Amino acid sequence: MSKQNRAFRELGPLVALIALGVFTAILNPRFLSIYNLQTLGKQAAIFGIMAIGETFVIMSGGGSIDLSPGSMVALIGIVSTYMIVHGIPVFIAILVSLGLSILIGLWHGFFVNKLKVPAFIITLGTLTIARGMAAVITKGWPIVGLPKNFVMIAQGDVVGFPIPVIILFTVLLITHFVLEKTVYGKHLRATGGNEVAARFSGVKVEKVRYIAFVVSAFLSGLVGIIVAARLSQGQPGVGGTYELYAIASAVIGGTSLSGGEGSALGAVIGAGIISLLWNALVMLNVSTYWHNVIIGAVIVIAVTLDILRKKSLARSK
Amino acid sequence: MEYILEMKNITKEFPGVKALDKVDFEVKDGEILGLVGENGAGKSTLIKIIGGIHIPSKGEIYVGGKKVVFNSPNDAFSKGISIVHQELNLCPNLTVAENVFLGMENLGEGRNNFLKTVDMKKLEEAAQNLLNRIGAQFSPNTLVRELSTAQQQMVEICKALARNPKMILMDEPTSSLSIEEVERLMKIIKELKKQGISIVFVSHRIEEVVGICDRVIILRDGKRVGTLEKDEIEENKIIKYMVGRDVELFPKHVERKKGELILEVKNLKWQKMVKDVSFKLHRGEILGFAGLVGAGRSETMQLIFGINKLENGEMFYKGHPYNPESPYDAIKNGIALIPEDRKLQGLILQMSVKDNIVIPSLRRIAKSGFVLDEIKEREIAKEFVNKLQVRTPSIYHIANNLSGGNQQKVVLAKWLVSKSDVLIFDEPTRGIDVASKAEIHKLMEELAAQGYGVIMISSELPEILNLSDRIIVMFEGKVMVELDNSKRNITQEEIMYYASGKKQLVNP
Incomplete structure (x- = not known):
């Protein structure tokens, strides 16, 4: 029964995503142009990859949340492009940047597990520190003059599929497998569902959370590289409030803020909805001033509806 | 009529189930009424109807002879019916007095709104009066989070009393109390009866119901299946009504063969809870741990299971030194804990x-x-x-x-x-219905016979006496005595004696 339930949970957001797409396409057929779909795909990839990481952290429970993804995007974008313009080979620069992301994830895990600092606080720290460091490194200026093989990461495509979309699907496949098919996935759900019982059952709760924070930081770093490549420059100001879209995507996709429930697929669908909404607002010529207002309202409505739906499901049992 | 509360023909249907089927229920003035039944018998539904949380599908409710409709918890309150729920509903961050008068900070005088100032002195005095009425020993300005479960329950009772009730319904009030605390609660209940308040006592523990109630109503499968008057109240009769057949509470004891030594602990120490504990466990035996709540039994087991780290002492498992870092280690070694909660x-x-x-x-x-x-x-x-x-x-x-x-x-x-090789049961049958209880007891006996080393912590003396081959009684973090119970000849009195910290049994 838990299985059927899980499949069903993603159905609601998926229907919303498709409906929104059809609606936009009818009002403005240009929505279906290859160019627009590619743009949309890139945006969805950026939010989707971050939302998957966020899902890992939120699922681990105990009030865990990661507020750092937006700033991580800026910092890792800066670190990787800085190395590249200083003559370090692209491949090495990317590896080192991702390594740094993992270290930051471990840093979060250390504070949460060992020092019992709330995840909200330690990742809030990173939110300002990482963005600050990005500005320190560049003194506020963008880093330009990136080689073609770097910008290809975001601007290239394979038979029409932008590379970020391919990266998104790769990440989705791996994380979906990890969450649904591995011992780690089960332990993550157990930790989020009931930390004490999980510990009493021999689950290494702390290790589980360490990994969740590392996954989130790693994926944010990955997005940092994609965003820098997309803009053809390292930008210390990029990615502001991205963490909020990552959280919203995860929640729209069925992740429970109290932990224990969620899926990678749901997170990607949630990110799809938010990205599609941005895109639709542009396509439908809605004044940019209204964009934030509408997106915020949709997030609130979507999550409220989902909670009401779950409530009525629980009652009908 | 002398009924405080009378309910006639109460039926409650939920989608797909009939939780209550034409149940009559009545509470006499100044009586202690027992309400018993297995899980799913309809007790909680009935309690929720009395408390105004559920509205019955059919049936009438009379309070003091007048027909009433309970639509919300406040309706029941205002008619003089208070409920002390099993899960205590207190704010741990507030004081006793603040909790007792939460929602009636005006002490019942005039309107109670957000702009009213609160006279803490008056509140504390009033709370003190209520605490005195039930003989509670703590101060009204203590924070609730600093109180034990039993004390918090007293606060709940005071909270009920503050509303001047004619009747208090207590839902499983003893489920998390030690033997001593249960005795104190019984005294409070009798005292309240003397003060003219009717008590409805809902409990799984039949021996308590037998001990205190003037009348017992038994529910099964949503129906009222029996009523016992004072002189008819007997444990067997209640169980028979509850289950619908005769149930053997404890399996017949079959002599077991004690196997090899599997676990030995020496002079365990952890903070102030475990001061000096040593014992041996063999395969094929049930080792019972008796004692009051807070005697350090669970804490001892948590050391063996790796939840807390040993400060002093030694453990040997299957002949090797053993010192688990975490439950993970303990489980890997084959030690399992079936926890209390x-x-x-x-x-x-x-x-x-x-x-x-x-x-x-x-x-x-x-x-x-x-x-x-x-x-x-x-x-x-x-x-x-x-x-x-x-x-x-x-x-x-x-x-x-x-x-x-x-x-x-x-x-x-x-x-x-x-x-696993060692199974540690912490209160294995707490809050479990009679029939399942008997099944779990049988399972434990079977597991011991199969060669598992079984440790059982229990606050229910019949369980300890009927299942354990040896009994260790603890008091304030120390082992008081180890008793051989292979002949099942130890008595409740003996255990109680050691459990209260006395050293030598002079004349049992």
């Missing part, structure tokens, strides 16, 4: 029965150690659900929806799957 420590409630059963063994079951093997998991879960006769619609049913007894079997199953 199933819902908090034993189960992941929103996960399925199957997932709960296999969780400690996932790595072993999984392909190459990390890819889940659904098929194998399913087979194992099915096997143990059958073996332990867990009553669940399917292995995919979520654990939260099972009854207490079946939940306990799920917790036990996960340790049998994980191939």
